[in-house]
Amino acid sequence: MFTGIVEELGSIAAIEEQADAIRLTVRGPLVVSDAAHGDSIAVNGCCLTVTDHDAETFTVDVMKESLDKTSLGALAVGDPVNLERAMRADGRFGGHIVQGHVDGTGVVRSRTPSDHWEVVEVAFPADLGRYLVPKGSITVDGTSLTVVDVGPDSFTVSLIPTTLDATTLGTKQPGAPVNLEVDVLAKYVEKMMQR
Incomplete structure (x- = not known):
């Protein structure tokens, strides 16, 4: 779950086209600072799962369903993106209930x-x-x-x-x-x- 309070303005570092999906590498040093494999990070409001990361970037797989329902497929390398880590249970609830499931x-x-x-x-x-x-x-x-x-x-x-x-x-x-x-x-x- 998220709150809709954007933590960091990141950018698209790389896009790897796949048969029916894309793999995005996103630059976001703040949100990746405590990231682990399997964590959820919202990218422009879409909840995505971290598959790999380093000190500056994280990688996520975006399946066809997400490409069909969101604007993620229109992103290009260098584009800015809104980033938010999933809300911690002991954190402040600053925005509203956000699932990261784009309608x-x-x-x-x-x-x-x-x-x-x-x-x-x-x-x-x-x-x-x-x-x-x-x-x-x-x-x-x-x-x-x-x-x-x-x-x-x-x-x-x-x-x-x-x-x-x-x-x-x-x-x-x-x-x-x-x-x-x-x-x-x-x-x-x-x-x-x-x-």
Whole structure:
């Protein structure tokens, strides 16, 4: 489990194409500082398993299912990525419950800067709209954010300077794909209400 509080802005060091998967090597000295084989690290909000590491990088395998459901397949060597280690049981819970199980990809539609923050509009797949509410939680590329407003096919978030500086969301331009994970509690409530 994760919290959506990005620990480090890493970068893609290498990509190895495989028949129906890719192997990513990610530069992230902070998140790899205590990594062990089998640990979970969220890369742009996608929970991945460490298969190898050194003092600066870690390697993960990304299967076809993850490539189909996330924007990880669009990454190139040198691209920045948001990184977060799995939450420790004795750690602070700074964001919201994030599983690292991406529900779909959205697209940055627009950016509206102001003096102290920036409003970013993100288009979402139609099947995710029912889980989005103003002041609710959403994970965008692994970053826990509060929804400002929800339209028929997009939502907005306001990004403070820290988020703009410390995550990929500071540089994502209109047209860029982003991984979305809706609040898992909303999905459980929906399931219970169907019974």
